[in-house]
Amino acid sequence: MSNTPHITRRGLLRAAALAPMAGALAACATPAQQAPTASAAPAATSAANPFGVAADKPLEIWIFDGGFGNKYATDIHQPLFKSKYPQVEIKHNATKEITKVLQPRFAGGNPPDVIDNSGANAMDMGALAQDGQLQDLTPLLDAPSWDDPNVKVRDILDPAVTEFGTYDGKFSVLGYVNYIHGIWYSQKAFRDNGWEIPKTWDAFLALCETIKKSGKMAPFTYAGKHPQYLYEPLLTMAAKIGGNEVLVNIDNLADGAWSAEPVRQAAEAWAEVGAKYLMEGTTGLDHVQTQTAQNKYQVAMLPSGSWLENEQKDTTPDDFEYGMFPIPDFTSSDKMPYGTLHTQPGESFIVPSKGANPQGGMEYLRAMLSKKAAGDFSELVRTVSVVKGAGEGRNLTPGAQSATDALAAAGANTVYYRWRTWYAQLHDEAVAATGQLMSGGVTPAKYVERLQKKADEIKNDSSIKKYTR
Amino acid sequence: MFNTYRRGLFITAFLAAPVTLYLVYVISPYIQAFYIAMTDWRGVSATPNFVGLDNFVRLFADGVFWKAVTHNAALLVLLPLITIVIALFFAFLLNVGSGGRGVGGVPGSKFYRVVFFFPQVLAVTVVAVLFQQVFRPDDSGMLNAPLMALGLGPVSFLSDPGIAFWSVLGVMVWQAVGFYVVLFSAGLASIPRDMFEAASIDGAGRVSLFFRITLPLLWDTVQVAWVYLGILALDVFAIVWVMTDQQGGPDYSTTVMATEIYRNAFEYFRFGYASALGVVMFFFTIGFAILSLRLSRRERIEY
Structure with missing residues (x-):
């Protein structure tokens, strides 16, 4: 923040204005139209420099300083970029408050060049896209990859990345990490107690019963304060029962998408877990508290994603051995086979179109997608990147290995949903309703009815931009 | 003549800076x-429509916002009532509640006076985080540990939608009481001692002292407290x-107007809509202020 003093002032004013009139931003609240900064003519393009990066133009980078920290940017990505463009001055910044710090920069017409727009305080991608603030990254997909001029960047990426990063038909958001969702457990605890990975829902319930009876630990928990941790397996299960179109319909706000039978069945299944097998006090605990309880062997299983291992690295016992398994088969007539996974690109990098050096920004992303950068990243932050094969031959931790294997086993049977980022209001309603579902406050039938109602409300609200997939 | 001019210049010089600041940073926002409330601004565009x-039309159909309004309304009634009753009780005990001969506080009242003020010194965020721990639903929660030791199941202070609102109210009362104890103590100090002494010589007990002397003579201060607490609510x-x-849950059971404004602005990026909510809240607050000033006109008791 040191080189941009006016941001602090704006942030301060915004905070001050929040009190009785939260709507009023500050003296400088109303956006001011600014003449677009005339960007210097780009340098000539070539195979080695596909975007025409100027050799001496500074590059301003903002990294979300969350679970992965920001060391990967300063120690891995930036040195790699510098090795090719030694004269480019990189201005590295890290923050947990992406929106507070950077939103005024967009409104003021001078955004930085690369942003890791992630975390709970990320800026709304839809709002940025709607306003044409995101650089079209299609040239990046079609550019030769950093390592091999004969292979395009598009071909080394997990296909979900392009799907997820496309707003209004333009690829504009690069997810860098491949989040793999599942049920997480301690391989050691399961081995020591002779518990087996359940392949069917009946086996899962039986396992919960066994664990409960054993008295050694509680069978199941989730981040009760953040019920989105639970609607994730619920929806993955609905997709497994009814096929991928269940999630597509929900994303498209299709009529009756939530009240569809597979969603209700999944809600019923998880409500039963909520009623019988939750660790005591679950509803009042957050993700850190429940995950720490698991590290202390107080609870056997919880739903989470492949960021879990890195997030818990300080409290995990050395022999804990994280592992994950996919959602069990609900019945033998599920539309999708055993092993179906919910995967989703995360850590979203964007290049603002109105920044001073968008060419440099795209080149920085191209460097990040090199095998070396992605592999070093995976090792440093114990996770799976979107670059195909970047984890090969690397020393992966048990959890990352388990997730990588599950992904390989799933093959093409991966599902995802996007309504969570498209319709934040629906997300909040789902969070509230899922919490109620798990504590018995609403029945599964009422649960789907409530979410259907909210989805219909959003569908009929002309001020909310609609997306389809 | 020259002196009058000098004096005017002097006053203007002093007023110019605060008035300018007030205009730029309060009135202008x-x-x-009001203008942003009539646009569809999403926070990033330079040209909102x-x-x-x-x-405002949309706002009338927003169930969550009206739920928030009812929570504010409940707080508006309960927070001043409970806080003032407790604070009066404590202030009375600390200052004139000794009961025995002479007028003074209960033993140790100097110590309590300091202790009661502690919550006021803590930042609101600190209080909030502190109470998250106090309310923890397992045996490391300060309230649930003794309850569980007694064999009563853990109470979900913050995670049961039926209880969470009362937990919020409890914390607000806890934090506010200390300040009003001090305020009322100051009020009590301005009541002539001989009134209490005369009354106790005539045989008035603590209860009649409170209702016949303390409360009527403190009425002005109580009204001020009522307005402050109403605005706080x-x-x-x-x-x-x-x-x-x-943030206002579970299931919106604790949400209030300000949190809905924040949510719409900084989570949904609907700055226009959030400003409309802000405008509505502005009128609620102004309305309350006017109403309470009207209602509180009452003859002062001169002594």
């Missing part, structure tokens, strides 16, 4: 908020946002 009163934000699950 208010006016801008004017949409007239659309946001209307613009409560940080306690709810930091302490409750899902």
